[in-house]
Every structure is written in structure tokens, then in C-alpha cells.
Amino acid sequence: MSISxxxxxxxxxxNTFNISAKAKFFYEFNTLEKLKxxxxxxxxxxxxxxxxxxxxxxxxxxxxxxxxxKNSIEGIHITKDNNNHTEVExxxxxxxxxxxxxxxxxxxxxxxxxxxxxGSVGASPIQNxxxxxxxxxxxxxxxQFIDLESKSIKELTNSECDFSYRSSIFxxxxxxxxxITKVTFLLKKKPINNISYGAVANELSALKSQASPQSICNxxxxxxxxxxxxxxxxxxxxxxxxxxxxxxxxxKKIKEKYPEIxxxxxxxxxxxxxxxxxxxxxxxxxxxxxxxGVYDKQALVLVNYGQASGNEIIELSKKIQQSVLDKFDIMxxxxxxxx
Numbered sequence: 001m002s003i004s005x006x007x008x009x010x011x012x013x014x015n016t017f018n019i020s021a022k023a024k025f026f027y028e029f030n031t032l033e034k035l036k037x038x039x040x041x042x043x044x045x046x047x048x049x050x051x052x053x054x055x056x057x058x059x060x061x062x063x064x065x066x067x068x069x070k071n072s073i074e075g076i077h078i079t080k081d082n083n084n085h086t087e088v089e090x091x092x093x094x095x096x097x098x099x100x101x102x103x104x105x106x107x108x109x110x111x112x113x114x115x116x117x118x119g120s121v122g123a124s125p126i127q128n129x130x131x132x133x134x135x136x137x138x139x140x141x142x143x144q145f146i147d148l149e150s151k152s153i154k155e156l157t158n159s160e161c162d163f164s165y166r167s168s169i170f171x172x173x174x175x176x177x178x179x180i181t182k183v184t185f186l187l188k189k190k191p192i193n194n195i196s197y198g199a200v201a202n203e204l205s206a207l208k209s210q211a212s213p214q215s216i217c218n219x220x221x222x223x224x225x226x227x228x229x230x231x232x233x234x235x236x237x238x239x240x241x242x243x244x245x246x247x248x249x250x251x252k253k254i255k256e257k258y259p260e261i262x263x264x265x266x267x268x269x270x271x272x273x274x275x276x277x278x279x280x281x282x283x284x285x286x287x288x289x290x291x292x293g294v295y296d297k298q299a300l301v302l303v304n305y306g307q308a309s310g311n312e313i314i315e316l317s318k319k320i321q322q323s324v325l326d327k328f329d330i331m332x333x334x335x336x337x338x339x
Contacts, residue, residue: 003027003037011068014055016118018235019310021060023050025067030074030093032146032153032181039151043067050339051179054095056118057127057237058337061310071122073181076102086187087141092122092180096129104213108187110139112217113194116224118231118238122180126170127335128163132220133196137163143170144182153181165272166242166335199223227298235304236295240317241275241332254328275324275332276300282323292316314338 009026012018025047029035038044048066052058073093080087086108090099100115113134123129124136125143137158144155162169170180193211195201203219204211229236243264251271254261258281262274279285279299286296292308293316295301302313317334324332 003034003041005038005041005043005067009068011052011055011060011064014052014070015058015060016054016056016231016235017059017237017304017310017313018231019060019304019308019313021063021310023064023066023068026070027067028070028072030072032073035069035071035073035146035179035181036151038069039146039148053093053120053123054118056120056231057123057335058339059237059310059313060339061314064339069179071120071179073122079184084189086189088185088187090121090183090185092120092182094121095119096121096124100217103187104217107213108189109191109193109213110134110185110187111136112213113200113220115217115220116228121183125161125163125168125180125183127166128168130166132200133194135163137161137168139185139187141184141186143180143184145170145174145178145180148177148179154178165245228301229295229297229303234295235306235308236301237336239275239300240302240334240336241279241300241320242335243272243275244278244330244332245270245272246330250329258328273330278324278328278330278332279320282320282327284320284323287316289316294320310338 006026009023011021011023025043027038029038050064050068052068052070071093073091075091076094077089078086079089096119097116099121100111104112113132114129117129117131125140129136140158142155142157143161147154191213195211200219203223204215207219209215228238245266248269248271251263262277264272266272276299284294285299287294291304291306292312293303295303302316321332324330
């Protein structure tokens with residue numbers, strides 16, 4: 001099998017921030033065989049590598065001095081089916097939102113609340129993506145990957161993935177040590193109808209719709225479209241920061257001064273705080289300098305209006321972190337991977 005590797009490859013259209021950057025080397029694979037082939041290439045012995053999926057959760061601070069491997073493994077296959085569940089095996093290069101649309105069209109439930117999240121299926125277990133009361137871990141059964149050291153194919157079950165808020169074993173112990181090739185999901189035939197977030201219930205009411213996988217998916221598409229910029233028009237990676245989790249004792253103290261603080265109970269001892277609210281309260285919402293800034297409809301989103309550099313956005317994020325820390329004594333951390 002011949003392997004065609006490109007040099008000085010532009011990455012501008014392969015990251016949703018639309019940041020101008022180049023890869024010293026670039027190779028796109030769409031099958032397991034092609035992935036195995038490139039992993040055996042001599043270039044991989046001397047050059048550092050980076051796996052690129054949908055490009056929705058990365059920010060390039062500079063050109064990548066190595067080889068970028070673009071994952072385009074596709075395929076959606078039902079592997080098991082019974083009265084209660086449908087097991088679906090999905091290629092890691094599949095577009096996440098397209099998979100959500102496929103699932104609701106089949107009237108399967110479990111991932112409809114994760115509609116319109118940008119990126120690929122392979123990123124879903126890495127980040128444990130989540131929105132509107134649901135997370136990827138709720139439906140992932142197992143994850144298949146190639147171990148970069150042994151070049152062997154391995155699998156981890158849900159419990160072995162060590163899922164937590166916007167994290168997993170793939171962001172910790174296995175970071176840089178594997179490439180995800182397939183993700184298997186267990187979707188329910190009986191609708192879950194999770195409308196625990198008020199915004200979803202309100203949108204369904206406005207649409208005059210009963211809760212169902214399709215109607216919830218439609219509602220969330222509407223909500224996200226209103227408050228998040230289209231990367232085709234304004235460069236962004238969605239939520240730039242993770243919602244911080246703090247102790248309820250600390251929350252009680254903050255509430256004395258800011259009773260309106262947006263928070264969600266996580267446990268008996270901790271609560272999640274809306275990072276967007278924290279940023280808005282520090283005055284950053286709508287900020288713009290040159291071609292970079294904070295989106296005027298959602299303070300959690302940092303944007304590239306045209307020709308911003310990755311470093312300009314990184315410096316802005318650090319200033320926002322410091323402002324939030326100074327005002328609330330809360331550190332907010334990036335959800336985006338900075339390369």
C-alpha cells in the first residue's frame with residue numbers, strides 16, 4: 001500500500017477556530033488498514049504526531065512541527081438489537097451531529113440532548129462531551145483504539161474509560177498513547193425525554209411539541225443556533241471554558257454577595273457553576289479587539305472574527321481567567337486543547 005504524505009499542509013479549513021496554521025506533514029486515513037500503514041511509516045519514528053478529528057476542540061498557537069494525521073474513518077452499523085436497546089458501532093471519523101440526526105431518525109434515544117455539538121464521534125469519549133443534562137458516558141458501551149506502542153487493537157468498556165466531567169482516561173493516562181477507531185453506543189428504544197434543563201422545556205413549549213427524541217433534538221438545535229456562532233461565519237470552538245465545580249460552602253459564601261449566581265447541584269458537597277455567567281459578570285461579554293473577542297450572545301465562546309492568531313486568543317483567555325479568579329476566587333479552565 002503506497003502512502004502519500006503531504007508537506008506544509010494548510011490547516012485553516014480543518015479547525016473550527018479558522019486559525020491559520022500549517023502542518024509540516026499531513027496524512028488522511030479513512031480505514032483501519034491505512035491507519036496501521038502510516039503508523040509503521042519511518043516518518044513516525046522521527047516526527048511528533050497529532051490526531052485531528054473534526055477540529056472543533058483545538059486551538060493552534062503555531063504551525064505544527066510534525067505530522068498531522070486526519071481521522072476520516074466512517075461507518076454507522078447496528079450490531080445488536082432487542083426490545084429495549086440498539087447497539088450501534090460508529091467510526092471515529094464520523095461527524096457527531098450527523099450521528100445524532102441518524103439516531104433520532106431511527107427513533108432511538110440517548111444522545112438527542114447532544115445535538116449540534118461540533119466535532120467527530122472519536123472526540124466524544126475523549127472529552128466526555130455533554131450538554132443539557134446528558135453526557136457521552138451515558139450511552140457509550142465501549143471504545144476501540146490502536147495502542148501506539150504495541151500497534152495492537154484494544155477495547156475499553158465504559159467503566160474502564162474512567163469518565164468524569166469533560167474528561168476520560170483518553171485525556172489522562174492514555175493521552176498521546178492511542179488513536180480511537182470506533183465507539184460503540186447503547187441507545188434506548190423507550191424515549192428518555194430528558195428536559196431537566198429549563199431552556200429545553202421552554203423551547204418545546206414554544207414549539208408546541210411533546211417531548212420525544214426528535215422534538216428534543218430540534219429544540220436543542222434551535223437553542224444552540226441562537227446563542228452560538230456558526231463556525232462557517234465566525235471562527236470558534238463552542239464553549240472555550242469548562243464549568244467549574246466548587247464546594248457548596250464556597251457557593252454559599254459567594255451567594256451572600258451574588259444571590260443570582262447560576263449553579264447546578266452536583267452532589268451533597270459540590271455544585272457546578274456556569275462559567276458563562278462568571279465571565280459575563282466580569283464584563284467580558286461582547287469584548288472585541290481587532291479580530292478576536294468574546295461572543296456577544298454567549299460569554300463562554302471566544303471568537304476569531306477573521307485574521308486572529310491562536311496566541312491572541314490564548315492571551316485573551318488568560319486575562320478572562322484572571323478576572324474571574326480576582327472577582328470570585330474561582331479558577332476556570334479551558335475545555336479547548338491548545339496545540
